Amino acid sequence: MTTRIGLVAGEPSGDLLAARMMAGLTEHIEQAQFEGIGGPAMRAQDLSQWYPMDALSVFGYVDALKRLPGLLHTYSRVRSRWLKNKPDVFVGIDAPDFNLRLEKTLKQAGVPTVHFVGPSIWAWRYSRIHTIRESVSHMLVLFPFETELYEREGIPVTFVGHPLADLIPVQPDRRAAQARLGLDPNRKVLAVLPGSRASEVRLLSARFLQAVRLLQKQSPDLQIVVPMVNQQRRREFEAIAQENAIEHMLIIDQSLQEGRPAAWEAMEAADAVLVASGTATLETALFKRPMVISYVLSPMMRRLMAWKSGQEKPYVPWVGLPNVLLQDFVVPELLQDDATPVKLAEACWNALSDETYVADVEKKFEQLHQSLKCDTPKRAANAILKVLNREAGTTV
Known part of the structure; x- marks a missing residue:
């Protein structure tokens, strides 16, 4: 039958x-x-x-x-x-x-x-x-x-x-990912993910790149990896990047990464991640990487969201999925007016340099991974x- x-x-x-x-x-x-x-x-x-x-x-x-x-x-x-x-x-x-x-x-x-x-x-x-x-x-x-x-x-x-918890390794291999991308394993790596939508790339990329410039003043050898979901987003990002020159920046897209998302390559290779709020924050947590979560909505989109939902803000105090799941601000969230290059750079520097903080984040993210697998x-x-x-x- x-x-x-x-x-x-x-x-x-x-x-x-x-x-x-x-x-x-x-x-x-x-x-x-x-x-x-x-x-x-x-x-x-x-x-x-x-x-x-x-x-x-x-x-x-x-x-x-x-x-x-x-x-x-x-x-x-x-x-x-x-x-x-x-x-x-x-x-x-x-x-x-x-x-x-x-x-x-x-x-x-x-x-x-x-x-x-x-x-x-x-x-x-x-x-x-x-x-x-x-x-x-x-x-x-x-x-x-x-x-x-x-x-x-x-x-x-x-x-x-969560299916991602089955697909992403519990013990990611940073060195192997860095080798695949041709990165120097002796220098820190920051993955920058400004989002997969045109509006996200438009509103976040310049802020993220300006934050990177501040970081590279502190650490000139800092390597930057930017994964793009497709060629269209890559062209949009590169147009913005031309006005915000960055040293040691590698842009990768799906066509170059066989068998897995380009974002996963960047996350696995990274020491820390600057990421737009969304599913990518959960993926970053499953790769056990400290992150800084950010998001900016245009005034029109804020009005549309408020109209459709009937509320000005979410019921919970967190936006990023890792924080929602752990019920705490385990990683910083810099949203709207707080998403300034200076604040983003300060938070990223902490994620790159504070070993005690990083170890605590990794431990919490491993427990989160096991709970979802x-x-x-x-x-x-x-x-x-x-x-x-x-x-x-x-x-x-």
């Missing part, structure tokens, strides 16, 4: 996560049929791809507004298709604005729904919990503290760990199997 599993992933990270989960499900379901929206990794696991994940990929509110007609068309088509021919279970991977809406419709039609990667309701828009309760049969969350939140609201939930794909697959079994009243 064929078990049909509907899937929607809209980002490369979700594509990889879903593909590994699909492999786990295939081991336990004799005839699993996967269908929906995904990317190349999911296609490699035999996804019947109705639309590519690029159909859902948006970068910020402005891009989402521009692409709204296409998103609505895609939503309407997949909803109609699944309502006519219902899957045995639907799994939405992240992309909450799209997936929660779809999950609510499917759940009302009698399809069990699983949402993989909980929205950050602990920081913004907690009111979404009511939509989640109406839409989701079972939540799969990446962070331990999220389980209590959903259990308190009566929503079935399973902590599955749970074989996420296997746990997620087992949770989905339980949903299928519960609905069928038997073993799949």
